Amino acid sequence: MKLLRRTAAAFLIAVFIAALFAGVLVPVPYAKQFRDSPNAMPSRIHLLGTDELGRDLFSRLLYGSRISLLLAPAASLLATIIAALVGGVAGYAGGWLERIALGGTDLAMSLPWLFLLLAARAVLPLNLSPAASLLITFALLGFFGWAASARVICAGARGLRDSDFVLQAKACGCSSRRVLLQQVLPNLRPALFAQFLISIPVFILTEANLGILGLGVSEPLPSWGGLLRGLENWSAVQANPARLAPLLLLLVVVSCFQLVLRQEDFAP
Amino acid sequence: MRNHRLALLAASFLLAALPATAQSGAELRFVLRSEPKTFDPMLVDDEASETIRYLTGGVLIRVNRKTQALEPELGVSWKVSEGGKKISFRVREGLSFSDGTPFTAEDVAFTMQKLMDPELHSPTGDSFRSSQGQVRVTAPDPRNVVIEFPSAVAGLERLFDQVAIVSSHSPKKEAAVLGPFAIAEYKPGSYVLLRRNSYYWKKDAQGRKLPYLDSIRLDVQQNRDLELLRFKRGEIQLINSLDASYFESLAKEAPAAVRDIGPSLDSEQIWFNQVPSSPIPNYKKKWFRSTSFRLAISEAINRGDLCRVVFSGHARPAVGPVSPANLFWFNKSLEPNPYDPQSALRRLQQDGFRFDGHVLNDPDGHSVEFSVVTNAGNKYREQMAAMIQQDLEQIGVRLNIVTLDFPSLIERISRTFDYELCLLGLVNVDLDPSAQMSVWLSSSSNHQWNPEQKTPATSWEAEIDRLMQAQASTNDQKQRKSYFDQVQKIVWDQQPFIYLVNKNALVAISPALANTSPVVLRPQTFWNIESLYLSNQGRGGDQ
Amino acid sequence: MTRTTSLLSLCLSADYPDRPNVLRTLALEMYSGEILGLIGQSGSGKSTLALAILRLLHLHKGNQRGEIWFQGRNLMGVSEREMRSVRGRELGLVLQSPLSALNPALRIGTQLEEAWRAHVKGSDDAARKAILETLLSVSLPAERSFLRRYSSQLSVGQAQRVIIAMAILHRPSLLIADEPTSALDTITQSEILRLFAQLSRELRMGILYISHDLLSVAALCHRIAILHAGQILECAPPAQIFGAPQHVYTQKLVAALPRGALLDSDGDKVSSVVASHEVEESVKPSVESSIPDQIPSIVR
Numbered sequence A: 001m002k003l004l005r006r007t008a009a010a011f012l013i014a015v016f017i018a019a020l021f022a023g024v025l026v027p028v029p030y031a032k033q034f035r036d037s038p039n040a041m042p043s044r045i046h047l048l049g050t051d052e053l054g055r056d057l058f059s060r061l062l063y064g065s066r067i068s069l070l071l072a073p074a075a076s077l078l079a080t081i082i083a084a085l086v087g088g089v090a091g092y093a094g095g096w097l098e099r100i101a102l103g104g105t106d107l108a109m110s111l112p113w114l115f116l117l118l119a120a121r122a123v124l125p126l127n128l129s130p131a132a133s134l135l136i137t138f139a140l141l142g143f144f145g146w147a148a149s150a151r152v153i154c155a156g157a158r159g160l161r162d163s164d165f166v167l168q169a170k171a172c173g174c175s176s177r178r179v180l181l182q183q184v185l186p187n188l189r190p191a192l193f194a195q196f197l198i199s200i201p202v203f204i205l206t207e208a209n210l211g212i213l214g215l216g217v218s219e220p221l222p223s224w225g226g227l228l229r230g231l232e233n234w235s236a237v238q239a240n241p242a243r244l245a246p247l248l249l250l251l252v253v254v255s256c257f258q259l260v261l262r263q264e265d266f267a268p
Numbered sequence B: 001m002r003n004h005r006l007a008l009l010a011a012s013f014l015l016a017a018l019p020a021t022a023q024s025g026a027e028l029r030f031v032l033r034s035e036p037k038t039f040d041p042m043l044v045d046d047e048a049s050e051t052i053r054y055l056t057g058g059v060l061i062r063v064n065r066k067t068q069a070l071e072p073e074l075g076v077s078w079k080v081s082e083g084g085k086k087i088s089f090r091v092r093e094g095l096s097f098s099d100g101t102p103f104t105a106e107d108v109a110f111t112m113q114k115l116m117d118p119e120l121h122s123p124t125g126d127s128f129r130s131s132q133g134q135v136r137v138t139a140p141d142p143r144n145v146v147i148e149f150p151s152a153v154a155g156l157e158r159l160f161d162q163v164a165i166v167s168s169h170s171p172k173k174e175a176a177v178l179g180p181f182a183i184a185e186y187k188p189g190s191y192v193l194l195r196r197n198s199y200y201w202k203k204d205a206q207g208r209k210l211p212y213l214d215s216i217r218l219d220v221q222q223n224r225d226l227e228l229l230r231f232k233r234g235e236i237q238l239i240n241s242l243d244a245s246y247f248e249s250l251a252k253e254a255p256a257a258v259r260d261i262g263p264s265l266d267s268e269q270i271w272f273n274q275v276p277s278s279p280i281p282n283y284k285k286k287w288f289r290s291t292s293f294r295l296a297i298s299e300a301i302n303r304g305d306l307c308r309v310v311f312s313g314h315a316r317p318a319v320g321p322v323s324p325a326n327l328f329w330f331n332k333s334l335e336p337n338p339y340d341p342q343s344a345l346r347r348l349q350q351d352g353f354r355f356d357g358h359v360l361n362d363p364d365g366h367s368v369e370f371s372v373v374t375n376a377g378n379k380y381r382e383q384m385a386a387m388i389q390q391d392l393e394q395i396g397v398r399l400n401i402v403t404l405d406f407p408s409l410i411e412r413i414s415r416t417f418d419y420e421l422c423l424l425g426l427v428n429v430d431l432d433p434s435a436q437m438s439v440w441l442s443s444s445s446n447h448q449w450n451p452e453q454k455t456p457a458t459s460w461e462a463e464i465d466r467l468m469q470a471q472a473s474t475n476d477q478k479q480r481k482s483y484f485d486q487v488q489k490i491v492w493d494q495q496p497f498i499y500l501v502n503k504n505a506l507v508a509i510s511p512a513l514a515n516t517s518p519v520v521l522r523p524q525t526f527w528n529i530e531s532l533y534l535s536n537q538g539r540g541g542d543q
Numbered sequence C: 001m002t003r004t005t006s007l008l009s010l011c012l013s014a015d016y017p018d019r020p021n022v023l024r025t026l027a028l029e030m031y032s033g034e035i036l037g038l039i040g041q042s043g044s045g046k047s048t049l050a051l052a053i054l055r056l057l058h059l060h061k062g063n064q065r066g067e068i069w070f071q072g073r074n075l076m077g078v079s080e081r082e083m084r085s086v087r088g089r090e091l092g093l094v095l096q097s098p099l100s101a102l103n104p105a106l107r108i109g110t111q112l113e114e115a116w117r118a119h120v121k122g123s124d125d126a127a128r129k130a131i132l133e134t135l136l137s138v139s140l141p142a143e144r145s146f147l148r149r150y151s152s153q154l155s156v157g158q159a160q161r162v163i164i165a166m167a168i169l170h171r172p173s174l175l176i177a178d179e180p181t182s183a184l185d186t187i188t189q190s191e192i193l194r195l196f197a198q199l200s201r202e203l204r205m206g207i208l209y210i211s212h213d214l215l216s217v218a219a220l221c222h223r224i225a226i227l228h229a230g231q232i233l234e235c236a237p238p239a240q241i242f243g244a245p246q247h248v249y250t251q252k253l254v255a256a257l258p259r260g261a262l263l264d265s266d267g268d269k270v271s272s273v274v275a276s277h278e279v280e281e282s283v284k285p286s287v288e289s290s291i292p293d294q295i296p297s298i299v300r
């Protein structure tokens, strides 16, 4: 078990380093279109082959990892923080605050967020650099992606609200704010951590879907989401199974995350 | 390869021969990609309904989808007079509707009257409406009918290709048809079953009654992947239009089933926003209104690569608003803009732009950067945009790609005008230039690069207005052609639309289906439905 | 100083939304340094009273009316802000179940620090010092390593001592202990009882010792109040409660006690407690002398 954890950690570190030094490692620029060899098979020059436009898949995977590995956890962190605050306050305070907050998450979860994202894109200036569009995309994901987590956190906080240790802390004269921050939230850490972990792959995939709505990372920047969209072309995948690499990497990285950062470490 | 040719030879042999091997009780199957919205031929506005109308309706004049020439059907002969205001038909005798009701000129008169009734809001009727006023229809005797329009209708005769004649007194109303098939069953959301019309009048060279097929089953199936799968399984025999990637995947498994018929009428194009009141910086407006800027951009785009890479070779560099597939109207003196970044740079430098090997700056020092909007989810457009992005980078132009959902895109290009460059396609159904009238008239709302102008903004737009009006007001085809050739030339010179590619028409046809002759015009595969038949041999593949 | 001064004097009514009249104008008075035993069957409203004194009944959705005179002011009349400064600083509370009263996600040290910082803004060192001192006074190891533990790493007795340490961190003048020993095994129980006696002696704080077990408090308390159906039936020194109970309910309560225990506590040790309950100064020797041998005999 320990060995497995170590291996996972080593793998994650390797992926992070590879992503960080993508510029040095990649044989060719990620955006360069080798138009004479689109959909190429893996070779010496193109380790994983090329995509429909002849861009080197290995380079794109490395650069895409850099973007997704950095930004999806950041967005997830943002979403989890918002969820912790909203869910924590609502569940802890109870009463009308809780009702309003739960109504808010219902609203946030039921309909408008896709439209909000679309509306958000519609009001953004057209001439955004790809990097700016990238940051905005993940910030929006974080902003809109907290609702589901908030519900879980709220339920957790509600359970803690009536606990003896909250009563004891209050009897010691601790203020509500401090009880929430110092007593309740630490108990929600395992739940928060789980939400954080769950959100990472969800955000990576949402980013991919956003691309379909025109909100994802814009060309020519690669992202895991964008690369996963490449799997839609199933015949190309059949021809070159190396195209599954982004999916595999996503699965492995997410499970490595789960192995390395185990929930038990966050609960006493 | 040789085998392939042999198979083709065998196919052409079969074509001439009697359908001796035809299955009796044969049923052709293919899919409708959406639910038909109506079975009333006058109200057709969607592709699925149009398919049903084509298979069941009898028309006075048919546009032969292969030769693109007009052919007499229910109208044995006709005559256009008074400069395109009046048309008189002599109709075929001794025919009956699918329920046995006899067909006369009175039915034609009834159909036209009903079609032109403003209350009906018939999309088909609208194409005849060139101006306000009453349409007069008279049937002096059972064989003749005369139709008079309040003003000249350009390309009048070919509009009758869309007019399925309905019976004036059959109790079955529009369900009584004159086409080769009639609707037998309909299960909403599931399928439409057509059965052969035993009263159909056409016979083959040997005197056999047409159509050969007994029935056609049209399954409603939106999902293209499932459509392809069902074709591979042999459950359906036709796919009317294939995507390049589906074509390639099918070609690997069943090379005999796929056909690339060459460039279609549809085009993909980009255009710059030239609306004076648009909310974009003035210096950019100046670029976009400069003809040489547009020409330079056009020359910097490698159309050959777009066809080769994005469409796997199933597209041709486009020339202009008319595809070479439009045999009569295409201006054959024009060529696609060649790929020539050096010439593009020279043009720009002549206009005072400066290129430092990296970035292109305009005479006032602004770096040339703009965005292209296109609809999200269209893989081909997104790929084209990415390729154009790289092409333009070579002349120092930075292109940002923005994909939008369709409603936001339409909002931007037709209401707020908050866009710079737009990439979209144009679907051409009609061969005749009058169908494009609304695109070219500067006063029209479909004049995309600068719609609804009070007076033409440029002299060349004024000239296009004049030529389009001129071609519409005469019925002399030669004269019209010369006017429209000039329009094509002006568009080619000015590049208000920068045409990129004409996608090829790609179809899949089961080898079991004989006598097929797919064409680029809709309906590509089954335009000659009455002479198609299913053979046992083709399916067995022992040939 | 031999005069008895009133520490707490209250008259309270309390309801829960679905259960009215849990406390019915309950009147109670306590003196400085006094250990008052509050005895009642489970469900009689003991915990309700404990929370009501701290004005925390709303946490259990309860509603309280009346007066709570504590150190010269009516707590029912002060703002929540003021009330907060009273809780933990002048009024301490120890809950019944030590393990659930400790936060499982926090280290012991952190929780004690939280309790400290609720009232004192100061350096970490000052906090550390106060905490370690208090740990010593409840006979817990005053070590950093102990502070780093989680509640799951403590025995129940240790946990209860931590809770007590938390409650007396600011040397409150009144400590309310709501059945502090009922979750403990008998040996630990007697140790904790001894601790209370010792604290009362050393820190001179009043203790409202709540229990459902009349015998266990007899040796510890100066006076015993009998709570039944939301009211105090009688409040008197143990000798009187055991010797001459006034109220029928008390009589029944005493009669139900095991014979041997009663005999034992009828001896001079009980009377020595009774004799010395009046005055703060005199509490010290008597409790000291009584508790160690007293408790085992009750346990037996």
Ligand SMILES: Nc1ncnc2c1ncn2[C@@H]1O[C@H](COP(=O)(O)OP(=O)(O)O)[C@@H](O)[C@H]1O
Binding pocket: C016, C017, C018, C019, C022, C040, C041, C042, C043, C044, C045, C046, C047, C048, C049, C060, C061, C062
């Ligand atoms: N939160 C609550 N809501 C409703 N009723 C309660 C609540 N807490 C206690 N009660 C009721 O009030 C009465 C007194 O309870 P409590 O003060 O806990 O008794 P004790 O501590 O003496 O066992 C009991 O009958 C109990 O059922």
Ligand SMILES: [Mg+2]
Binding pocket: C043, C046, C047, C048, C178, C179
């Ligand atoms: Mg209780």
